[in-house]
Amino acid sequence: MTDDEIRALLHEKMLDRSLLDQLPAIASDSRPGEPTRILAEFGGPFPESCAVCAGKPTQVRYSPTFAMHERCHAIWQEAVMTRRRRL
Ligand SMILES: [Zn+2]
Secondary structure, three states: OOHHHHHHHHHHHHHOOOOOOOOHHHHHOOOOOOOOOOOOEEEEEEOOOEOOOOOOOEEEEEEOOEEEOHHHHHHHHHHHHHHHHHO
16 A cells, blocks of 8 residues: 555545544643643554554554554654644
């Protein structure tokens, strides 16, 4: 899968809300002015499927049910940042 294909999948999933359009730490945990707490585990391999492309094993995990490949995660973060800048 190319980066562009992953990006297209991401946008689709963010639009239908099956994928977060914010980083979880920002969504649930941070208040303005506080340092962002990223609640993620890196390394793996984790047995969960990738939230973006459904492949496994994955290398980044935010909770027991939310995991991504390292590459899908990087592209997702980039998409989230781009989106926040636009809002
Ligand atoms: Zn993936």
